[in-house]
Amino acid sequence: MKKLAIGVDIGGINTAFGLVDENGDLYAESVISTKKYPHVDDYPAYVHDLCQAMHAMVDSITFEYELMGIGIGAPNANFHKGTVESPANLWRFRIGEVNNDEMRRHFPLAEDVSRYFGGLRTLVTNDANAATIGEMIYGNAKGMKDFIMITLGTGLGSGFVSNGEMIYGHDGFAGEFGHVIAIPGGRDCGCGRKGCLEAYVSATGIKRTAFELMATMTEPSKLRDIAYGDFDASMISAAAQEGDPIALECFRFTGELLGRALANVVTITSPEAIFLFGGLSKAGRLLFEPTQHYLEENMLFVFKDKVKLLPSGIQGKNAAILGASALIWQEVTK
Amino acid sequence: MKKLAIGVDIGGINTAFGLVDENGDLYAESVISTKKYPHVDDYPAYVHDLCQAMHAMVDSITFEYELMGIGIGAPNANFHKGTVESPANLWRFRIGEVNNDEMRRHFPLAEDVSRYFGGLRTLVTNDANAATIGEMIYGNAKGMKDFIMITLGTGLGSGFVSNGEMIYGHDGFAGEFGHVIAIPGGRDCGCGRKGCLEAYVSATGIKRTAFELMATMTEPSKLRDIAYGDFDASMISAAAQEGDPIALECFRFTGELLGRALANVVTITSPEAIFLFGGLSKAGRLLFEPTQHYLEENMLFVFKDKVKLLPSGIQGKNAAILGASALIWQEVTK
Numbered sequence: 001m002k003k004l005a006i007g008v009d010i011g012g013i014n015t016a017f018g019l020v021d022e023n024g025d026l027y028a029e030s031v032i033s034t035k036k037y038p039h040v041d042d043y044p045a046y047v048h049d050l051c052q053a054m055h056a057m058v059d060s061i062t063f064e065y066e067l068m069g070i071g072i073g074a075p076n077a078n079f080h081k082g083t084v085e086s087p088a089n090l091w092r093f094r095i096g097e098v099n100n101d102e103m104r105r106h107f108p109l110a111e112d113v114s115r116y117f118g119g120l121r122t123l124v125t126n127d128a129n130a131a132t133i134g135e136m137i138y139g140n141a142k143g144m145k146d147f148i149m150i151t152l153g154t155g156l157g158s159g160f161v162s163n164g165e166m167i168y169g170h171d172g173f174a175g176e177f178g179h180v181i182a183i184p185g186g187r188d189c190g191c192g193r194k195g196c197l198e199a200y201v202s203a204t205g206i207k208r209t210a211f212e213l214m215a216t217m218t219e220p221s222k223l224r225d226i227a228y229g230d231f232d233a234s235m236i237s238a239a240a241q242e243g244d245p246i247a248l249e250c251f252r253f254t255g256e257l258l259g260r261a262l263a264n265v266v267t268i269t270s271p272e273a274i275f276l277f278g279g280l281s282k283a284g285r286l287l288f289e290p291t292q293h294y295l296e297e298n299m300l301f302v303f304k305d306k307v308k309l310l311p312s313g314i315q316g317k318n319a320a321i322l323g324a325s326a327l328i329w330q331e332v333t334k
Numbered sequence: 335m336k337k338l339a340i341g342v343d344i345g346g347i348n349t350a351f352g353l354v355d356e357n358g359d360l361y362a363e364s365v366i367s368t369k370k371y372p373h374v375d376d377y378p379a380y381v382h383d384l385c386q387a388m389h390a391m392v393d394s395i396t397f398e399y400e401l402m403g404i405g406i407g408a409p410n411a412n413f414h415k416g417t418v419e420s421p422a423n424l425w426r427f428r429i430g431e432v433n434n435d436e437m438r439r440h441f442p443l444a445e446d447v448s449r450y451f452g453g454l455r456t457l458v459t460n461d462a463n464a465a466t467i468g469e470m471i472y473g474n475a476k477g478m479k480d481f482i483m484i485t486l487g488t489g490l491g492s493g494f495v496s497n498g499e500m501i502y503g504h505d506g507f508a509g510e511f512g513h514v515i516a517i518p519g520g521r522d523c524g525c526g527r528k529g530c531l532e533a534y535v536s537a538t539g540i541k542r543t544a545f546e547l548m549a550t551m552t553e554p555s556k557l558r559d560i561a562y563g564d565f566d567a568s569m570i571s572a573a574a575q576e577g578d579p580i581a582l583e584c585f586r587f588t589g590e591l592l593g594r595a596l597a598n599v600v601t602i603t604s605p606e607a608i609f610l611f612g613g614l615s616k617a618g619r620l621l622f623e624p625t626q627h628y629l630e631e632n633m634l635f636v637f638k639d640k641v642k643l644l645p646s647g648i649q650g651k652n653a654a655i656l657g658a659s660a661l662i663w664q665e666v667t668k
Contacts, residue, residue, distance in 0.1 A: 146504040160602060162503065167496045169604020170480040171640060174496075176601040179634045181594070191634055260515070267510040268494060268602060270503020300513045300525055306505060 002065040003332075006054060007325030009127070010034060010074040012089040017054055018318065019061065020325035024138035026318055030057045034090065043091045043107055051116035069121035070113060071327030073130030073320055078172035082110030082124055088190075123327045127151070127320065129166055129175060131277055131312070132159025133330050134323030139313030140275060147271045148262075149312070150177065152280035155190075156198035156205070162269055166330075177265065178202070182257050201258045203233035203280050206250050210236055213246045213253075221246040237283040251283065255290025262291070263298035266307055277312035277319070284311075336399040337666075340388060341659025343461070344368060344408040346423040351388055352652065353395065354659035358472035360652055364391045368424065377425045377441055385450035403455035404447060405661030407464030407654055412506035416444030416458055422524075457661045461485070461654065463500055463509060465611055465646070466493025467664050468657030473647030474609060481605045482596075483646070484511065486614035489524075490532035490539070496603055500664075511599065512536070516591050535592045537567035537614050540584050544570055547580045547587075555580040571617040585617065589624025596625070597632035600641055611646035611653070618645075 004027060008017040011034060018029035032053050037046035058067065076087040084090070084107045091107065093100045114122035125133070132149040135141040141149075145164040151157040156178030160167040167174045178198030179191055186195030187208060199205050210223055210231070222239050223231075223246055239247035262274055274295075281287060292309050299307075314322055338361060342351040345368060352363035366387050371380035392401065410421040418424070418441045425441065427434045448456040459467070466483040469475040475483075479498040485491040490512030494501040501508045512532030513525055520529030521542060533539050544557055544565070556573050557565075557580055573581035596608055608629075615621060626643050633641075648656055 144504075146508075162496055162501045162508075163499045165497045165499075167603055169496070170478075170606035171604055171637075173636050174480075174602060174604035176604075176634060176636070179601045180598045181632070184594075193632070193634070260518075264514045264598075265602060267513045268508060268599060269501055270505055270508035270510075272504035298515070298527070300510060300527070302507050302510070303505075 002063060003068050004061075004065045005068045005325040005328035006058070006070040007321040007323065007327075008050070008054075008070065008072040009130075009320035009324055010072065010084075010090070011320075012075075015050060016321055017050075017057065018321040018325070019057060020322060022137075022329055024134075024314070024322050026321070028057050028060055029318070029321065030054075038092060039094050040091050040097075040104055046091070047109070047112045047116070051113060055116070067117075067120065068332055069123065069328035070117065071130065071324040072109060072113065072122065072124040073127045073324040074109065074124055075126060077109070077124040077126045077129075079123065079125045079129070079166075079168050080172040081108075082122070083107060084109050084124065121328065121331065123331065125166075125168075125327060126157065126175075127323070128157025129159045129168070130323035130327060131157070131314070131319065132161060132175075132323070133166060133326040134314045134319065135275055135277070135312055136161060137326035137329050138322055140310055141273065141313075144272050146269065148177075148265065148269065148274045150258075150262075150274065150276050150281075152202055152276060152278040154203055156202045160269055160271075167269075177261070180261055180265070182261055197257065197261050201254055201261075201280075206233050206236055206254050206280065207231055209250045209253055210246060213249055217246055217249065219245040223247060233280055237286060240283070240286050248286075251286045252290045254280075255287055255292075256294045258287075259291045259294025259296075260298050262295050263300070263303075266295075266303050267300050270303065271307060273308040273310050275310050275312045277315065281311060282315070336397060337402050338395075338399045339402045339659040339662035340392070340404040341655040341657065341661075342384075342388075342404065342406040343464075343654035343658055344406065344418075344424070345654075346409075349384060350655055351384075351391065352655040352659070353391060354656060356471075356663055358468075358648070358656050360655070362391050362394055363652070363655065364388075372426060373428050374425050374431075374438055380425070381443070381446045381450070385447060389450070401451075401454065402666055403457065403662035404451065405464065405658040406443060406447065406456065406458040407461045407658040408443065408458055409460060411443070411458040411460045411463075413457065413459045413463065413500075413502050414506040415442075416456070417441060418443050418458065455662065455665065457665065459500075459502075459661060460491070460509075461657075462491025463493045463502075464657035464661060465491070465648070465653065466495060466509075466657075467500060467660040468648045468653065469609055469611070469646055470495060471660035471663050472656055474644055475607065475647075478606050480603060482511075482599065482603065482608045484592075484596075484608065484610050484615075486536055486610060486612040488537055490536045494603055494605075501603075511595070514595055514599070516595055531591065531595050535588055535595075535614075540567050540570055540588050540614065541565055543584045543587055544580065547583055551580055551583065553579040557581060567614055571620060574617070574620050582620075585620045586624045588614075589621055589626075590628045592621075593625045593628025593630075594632050596629050596643075597634070600629075600637050601634050604637065605641060607642040607644050609644050609646045611649065615645060616649070
């Protein structure tokens with residue numbers, strides 16, 4: 001009988017989910033709004049509506065199958081506890097709410113979802129870890145025991161695999177490579193500190209770099225016609241492809257910081273490969289070439305010319321659903 | 335029947351070895367010279383003499399026991415392959431030697447030693463990894479699944495444990511935390527790059543700091559009476575204990591760099607604890623207090639006040655032998 005897993009990707013706007021087999025083929029998919037449930041007390045209704053929609057999706061399948069479990073990718077997810085803890089953009093307190101004990105925002109999501117499916121195996125992890133396991137199960141990291149996944153979206157996420165296992169760490173929150181300090185005393189980061197890698201290497205980071213370079217460089221650039229509020233990272237890729245000097249310098253600088261930071265972390269986990277995933281990675285050689293250059297330039301001799309820098313093999317619109325579903329196959333095959 | 339393992343610690347001067355049980359109790363120990371065998375072509379004689387001395391030690395035991403294996407800690411050891419590869423201070427080429435292909439300096443030590451013991455399980459790893467496994471089997475990391483060991487000797491070694499397993503990495507050389515760049519463009523490091531953490535945080539590093547501070551500070555100090563060649567790190571501890579301002583600043587600065595670097599790496603592996611081991615760690619609160627301070631000051635919010643900074647539980651003269659023997663118990667209990 002066909003075995004299927006549900007993969008769920010909880011974003012700030014929408015929650016997308018689908019039914020996936022062990023090869024990463026998608027048999028059904030659907031979506032509900034996340035932002036319709038903005039407050040702490042909307043959480044039970046969110047879980048109820050999500051599970052109802054998942055049941056409807058499952059019921060739409062006409063062949064016989066066995067449902068193996070539900071894997072969920074969500075911000076601030078704790079794999080060990082099955083919880084989502086104090087997510088910045090989900091299920092917030094109402095403005096002026098008196099009882100705003102943060103423990104109320106530790107949501108036992110795995111348990112709550114599992115209950116709607118008769119106790120079915122349900123696992124949660126953060127988006128970047130889900131993408132990492134997706135790479136291992138369906139993508140270019142098949143058969144690799146030691147690799148690093150870097151997800152470049154609005155922020156910089158990461159997942160580390162050693163000895164064939166995801167590094168979750170003692171508290172379940174390992175893999176925050178975006179918050180390694182790239183430049184001490186550098187740019188403000190959303191985490192409250194300064195100089196974090198993701199303040200430079202991410203869609204937001206490269207946009208900040210573009211504005212810094214418009215101030216420090218004098219070259220003409222198409223980018224000078226766009227206001228900060230109207231700007232997104234894809235405009236830098238487009239300009240760089242036409243040889244825009246500021247856009248090209250944006251990528252060189254981004255690759256320099258990413259390459260340097262990766263050279264540091266290679267000394268810790270000695271991976272076989274590093275994968276780049278997500279929007280910014282689609283800039284292709286614009287990003288890969290400088291990253292590779294500065295990675296090798298800064299590499300400790302024992303690791304030189306050993307570590308592959310590769311594009312993710314699970315790009316595409318369903319990557320997040322695939323990644324989340326892979327959580328189940330990884331557990332099943334243990 | 336009592337189960338025993340041999341632990342071997344290969345240093346540049348001597349090779350010490352002992353018979354150890356699962357509790358870390360030592361039943362016999364002995365030593366041979368390493369430096370009597372300085373050249374590539376001395377290696378076979380070294381292995382022969384070492385194994386003969388180990389057989390003599392084993393034969394000295396009068397009660398009945400089962401010999402479970404031989405664990406060896408050596409510089410540049412590759413756990414996966416059982417080799418020692420291009421060690422800087424062991425089995426070198428003769429000056430002017432014509433055939434100096436580095437592959438001749440990849441020594442299959444595990445296999446060669448095992449042959450002298452009828453194929454007995456023999457494992458090699460580097461000194462820092464051996465200390466790490468020693469901490470896990472006999473020391474303060476008992477029962478911990480995720481921790482970091484920092485060994486502070488002439489250089490800075492490290493071992494990372496995640497999911498209860500040593501991170502060896504793809505090529506067997508993971509855990510080179512001493513070669514994370516602490517200060518870009520900083521001090522020359524023995525690895526050929528600049529600004530590595532071990533150029534600051536190690537017995538040699540703090541000595542270099544003392545000399546830098548004697549130049550930049552004007553305060554009087556006892557340290558100003560000692561020539562660079564006569565100087566060792568214990569003199570800085572002794573001076574700091576008497577309130578010497580330069581010596582105190584040495585420890586503050588060392589702790590700052592170590593604390594900052596640890597805060598970065600905590601984001602990757604999220605350990606339960608970090609252990610400090612080796613000569614410099616014996617400075618106690620002189621080193622622990624500033625390290626703890628800068629670790630917490632630089633910590634990403636999710637990890638604040640969660641990670642313990644602790645002294646190693648296997649300090650003492652037999653630590654290296656214990657660490658090496660622990661390799662065997664870790665394999666046996668798998």
